[in-house]
Amino acid sequence: MSDCGFTVTVCLISVSLQVPGVIDGSVVLPCSSAQQDLKLQDINVHWRHNNREIVYDIIKGEDSVEKQDPQYKNRAETFPEEYKRGNFSIKLNNLQHTDAGKFSCFITPSNEQETVELRVNGFFVATCVCCFKRATIHLCCVLLFFFYIHLFFIYLFVQLYLLSFKGVI
Ligand SMILES: *[C@@H]1O[C@H](CO)[C@@H](O)[C@H](O)[C@H]1NC(C)=O
Numbered sequence: 001m002s003d004c005g006f007t008v009t010v011c012l013i014s015v016s017l018q019v020p021g022v023i024d025g026s027v028v029l030p031c032s033s034a035q036q037d038l039k040l041q042d043i044n045v046h047w048r049h050n051n052r053e054i055v056y057d058i059i060k061g062e063d064s065v066e067k068q069d070p071q072y073k074n075r076a077e078t079f080p081e082e083y084k085r086g087n088f089s090i091k092l093n094n095l096q097h098t099d100a101g102k103f104s105c106f107i108t109p110s111n112e113q114e115t116v117e118l119r120v121n122g123f124f125v126a127t128c129v130c131c132f133k134r135a136t137i138h139l140c141c142v143l144l145f146f147f148y149i150h151l152f153f154i155y156l157f158v159q160l161y162l163l164s165f166k167g168v169i
Contacts, residue, residue: 023120026093031105031114033086045088046106047076055103056090058083071098095120 031045040061047055053069056076063078077091088105097120104115 023095023097025095026091027095027118028089028091029103029105029116029118031088031090031107033088033107033110033112035086035110035112038084038086040083042109043083044108046108047090048104048106049099050101051104055092058088071096092118 029047031047033043043058043061045056045058047057049055049069049072053071054067055072056068056078057064057066058078061083063080065073068076072092075093077093079087079089079091082089088107090105092099092103100118100120102115102117104113106113
């Protein structure tokens with residue numbers, strides 16, 4: 001803020017990104033087969049995170065967590081009653097920052113694949129303050145990870161803005 005001098009107008013631009021996944025929350029990752037007349041005992045579904053970690057396997061229509069990556073232990077839920085409708089969506093609970101990335105489900109033998117990108121940033125917000133000083137514009141951006149700190153900064157900037165109107169600063 002020291003760049004702003006004493007006779008400046010402070011303007012505030014605040015950008016908030018709403019993301020589907022919030023820390024500790026849960027999210028349903030969609031996966032559907034377009035195939036009709038599914039014979040469940042023939043179907044395998046492989047859920048992978050960033051093409052590497054094994055999130056969940058459905059082998060011959062049955063849940064299998066044998067090779068599941070430990071980080072998904074007890075955090076991934078399936079909906080077996082939906083399988084016969086070709087719905088192999090899973091629910092991921094207790095979301096962590098490390099869950100961010102691409103989740104893919106591969107369905108065999110139909111060779112279908114669905115990928116969903118998960119962003120887990122909680123209330124990730126950016127606060128940008130523009131300081132106008134004659135022809136120069138100083139732009140300072142503050143990235144804040146916590147919503148309430150963000151609110152505090154907005155409050156602070158609004159107060160500064162009002163004070164600059166009254167000619168105090
Ligand atoms: C699949 O099942 C899940 C869990 O019940 C549900 O949230 C989702 O909407 C279903 N998807 C489709 C395409 O029916």
